Amino acid sequence: MVVSNKGVLFKAIPTGHPVIGEHFEVVDRTIDIENFKLGENELLLKNAYISLDPYIRERMREPHIESYIPPFHVGKVMVGDGTSVVIKSTHPQYHEGDIVAGFTGWEEYTHIKENDEEMNATGRFCLNHAKDSSFPLTHHSHLLRIHGLTAYRGLINFGNPKKGETIFVSTAAGAIGHLVVQIAKIKGLYVVGSAGSDEKVDFLLNTLKIDAAFNYKKVNIDKALSKHCPDGIDIYFDNVGGEILDRVLLHCNRFARIVVCGMISQYNIRNRKEKYGIKNIDQVFAKSINIIGYLISDFWTINNDTFSKDMEEWLESGKLIYKEDVTIGIDNIPQAFLDMYAGKNLGKSAVKISDL
Amino acid sequence: MVVSNKGVLFKAIPTGHPVIGEHFEVVDRTIDIENFKLGENELLLKNAYISLDPYIRERMREPHIESYIPPFHVGKVMVGDGTSVVIKSTHPQYHEGDIVAGFTGWEEYTHIKENDEEMNATGRFCLNHAKDSSFPLTHHSHLLRIHGLTAYRGLINFGNPKKGETIFVSTAAGAIGHLVVQIAKIKGLYVVGSAGSDEKVDFLLNTLKIDAAFNYKKVNIDKALSKHCPDGIDIYFDNVGGEILDRVLLHCNRFARIVVCGMISQYNIRNRKEKYGIKNIDQVFAKSINIIGYLISDFWTINNDTFSKDMEEWLESGKLIYKEDVTIGIDNIPQAFLDMYAGKNLGKSAVKISDL
Known part of the structure; x- marks a missing residue:
């Protein structure tokens, strides 16, 4: 089963505003899911949502410049926080069908290795509780997690x-x-x-x-x-x-x-x-x-119970509205990313790549 | 008994570095101490030390500009923290011979009124304990008070x-x-x-x-x-x-x-x-x-017991050295003040006006 696996490639380091085609662009690729072989403790993810966040610009820098987050590598797919479904797993912590969140590629399918410097398998956040929740998946991905x-x-x-x-x-x-x-x-x-x-x-x-x-x-x-x-x-x-x-x-x-x-x-x-x-x-x-x-x-590592309790209560009671600005389709990631810096988004920017 | 009462007059608001003669200068004046009449709750102080502090520049400003400390008034004597002896008092809290610290004029003698906006009588800090102390008076004035x-x-x-x-x-x-x-x-x-x-x-x-x-x-x-x-x-x-x-x-x-x-x-x-x-x-x-x-x-108003205890112990044990840069004589205040901004002082800048 060879399917499309488009991805957003980091092509060159921008000195100012990134330009589509020059510094990053969507490239056509494919993946043979059926025959895709995982090594030990690895995952194959189908990405559902990619979160677009301002800090990502910091990663598009010269590798010798130190910063709070590692630089992207030219020639590789860009990486961000995302929500995905596990479609193959050799990792004991994750099973086929699990919903997970964490750093993933800006692509349709992402191969996660155990201790990749970009995308860590072990630290992936389980979102299976979203399956039975009254809140939409993106609420669990963003509002009830990083952004909230x-x-x-x-x-x-x-x-x-x-x-x-x-x-x-x-x-x-x-x-x-x-x-x-x-x-x-x-x-x-x-x-x-x-x-x-x-x-x-x-x-x-x-x-x-x-x-x-x-x-x-x-x-x-x-x-x-x-x-x-x-x-x-x-x-x-x-x-x-x-x-x-x-x-x-x-x-x-x-x-x-x-x-x-x-x-x-x-x-x-x-x-x-x-x-x-x-x-x-x-x-x-x-x-x-x-x-x-x-x-x-x-x-991440502190007790965030109060946060979860407060947020869910405020959401349910209507005291808090969560506004999302979701762009559809991997082809539109680059423009949605630039639109965020131009302030065109209202609320949280994200891109939907696929249904679960 | 008419004696000299030289003072440093604030003459004009500087836009950059203050210039002696143009923005401030020492003027000759006299005071008849014997016949000096105090109103109710007032003091006449003989100033011993004037503390020179960088913040004073902030007071030499246009009065309409808001800041954390009131502006000086053109035509009046400049004001700073000082250590003085009470030579006349109608204030129940202070007696002749008391050593006090607080805002005082850059002059030889200062007339303190009860609730003057510049120099408050009531809030004056009593330093009589300095009389029997093994530390010099200026240690009590500066190190064991504001600067320490x-x-x-x-x-x-x-x-x-x-x-x-x-x-x-x-x-x-x-x-x-x-x-x-x-x-x-x-x-x-x-x-x-x-x-x-x-x-x-x-x-x-x-x-x-x-x-x-x-x-x-x-x-x-x-x-x-x-x-x-x-x-x-x-x-x-x-x-x-x-x-x-x-x-x-x-x-x-x-x-x-x-x-x-x-x-x-x-x-x-x-x-x-x-x-x-x-x-x-x-x-x-x-x-x-x-x-x-x-x-x-x-x-000022919090409990500073730990501070006093620590500082006195460190001083006595020689763990802490207090360095003062004391200029002698009221005539030298303006230059010592400018020298502080030029970084010529080593340690705490002060001017000695008189013996107690």
Whole structure:
């Protein structure tokens, strides 16, 4: 049974924005599933969903540059978090038909070796409980796993939110942002968000019902922050870095917390000399501000029971809406990936590769 | 008894480095002490020591600019922390001969009113215990009060030092820095400092015996940090901001703490657009860095018994050396103040105005 196994190949290292065809592209390949032989402790996965996340740009770099995540190798298929079904297994932990999540190839079928540096077999997360769940599979893949946890831990553990405080969230309609603003509302905060289109602002105000929102592309950021955060900012949940972070520093209250989840505005600027320079960093001591960076990968091993309980309860009661922006088909991964950096997604970006 | 009462007048708001004569200068005045009449709850102080501190530049600003500390008023005497003796009092809390510390004028004699916005009578700190102490008065004025506490709380409360970690301290031979490096040594850290002269580097290496030190004016900062912090930086105690902070971010280890005590390199740049832009701030999330700003004024009201006990014990046992850079005479305040920004002081800058 020879079937299509298209994959997204990493072709060349981009210095700025990646270009389809030049730096990455979908290539036609096939796989003979019936005769596909696994070595010991290996898996063959059929990929159902691929998660598109801003950090992936960091992997498309020169291999000699150190970073928090390994670089991609030119000539290989790109890798990201994904949800898959096990179609062959020689690994005692996994069986045919299991639903698993973890790093997988941007391709239709992925061969997982036991201790591959990119895609680890042993650490794969079992999602079989999704089969009997009232929530869609993607809720289990993203919301109840990485993305929900990123929003939850960032806000609760590092933002230390107190009822009545003002939180400002950038990319508030994005994968993490739209969860942060809702959890902040649940916690009794005054919630202000920025986003890059009027449609997103409308979503924030009329669907998520946060207190204030603005399109950062259409306003003077200083004036917008003065207007929408009249009592100053106690928590800034930063997804963008750059100019917005710089301006926010001037609007922070004493003892403000700046939780840095990511800085998407800077990811495509690879030359460090060209990155945006934060000039108002002196506000950190003038206002006793705490800036906290975190990577959600440090939280896998802690007890996340409270997170699961809270999220499921909020989802079931309708207090929390999970917005997904799912593109269909492996051929559309490259464009969906670029659209994410252009801010075209509303909510969580993912690509559906196949049915289970 | 009419005596001299020279004072340092704030004449005009500087946009960059203050200039003696143009922005501030010593003026001749007199005071008739015998016939000086106090209102209710007032004091007349004879000033013994004036503390020169980098934050004072922040007060020489346009009054409409908000900041963490009130602006000076043009035409009035400048104000700073000082140690004085009470020579007249109508305040029930203070008596003639008491030694007190707190905000006082940069002048020979200061008239303290009960609730003056600049110099509060009620909150004055009693230093009568210094009369019977084996430590010099200035130890009580600075080391065992503001400056020691700034170093101690910054490192212990926010740096969260662990034995064997690497700490890097900028202006390591300065008022706060030279205390931080020694406390860090006591706590078992690998201690690296930077300073702006070879004399200071010599002091750090041969008197304070820290592990490594360099003259930042003579080296490539990146190369110096790579050489002297071979295991990376776990704690950066930042007194300067600017380029050193920017470079340090690239040398931080995961979960590094950056304790921001001040940013002296930026104080004389009043136009925010001209301040140094920190380009490597993305390292905050890439390395899960925590940047913590603090103002020591938030620590007056907490229990500082441990601080006093530790500092006195370290001083007595010779584990901690307190280095002062005392200029003699009120006429020399303006130059000593500028010398501090030029980094000419070794240890804590102060001016002796009179004997008690």
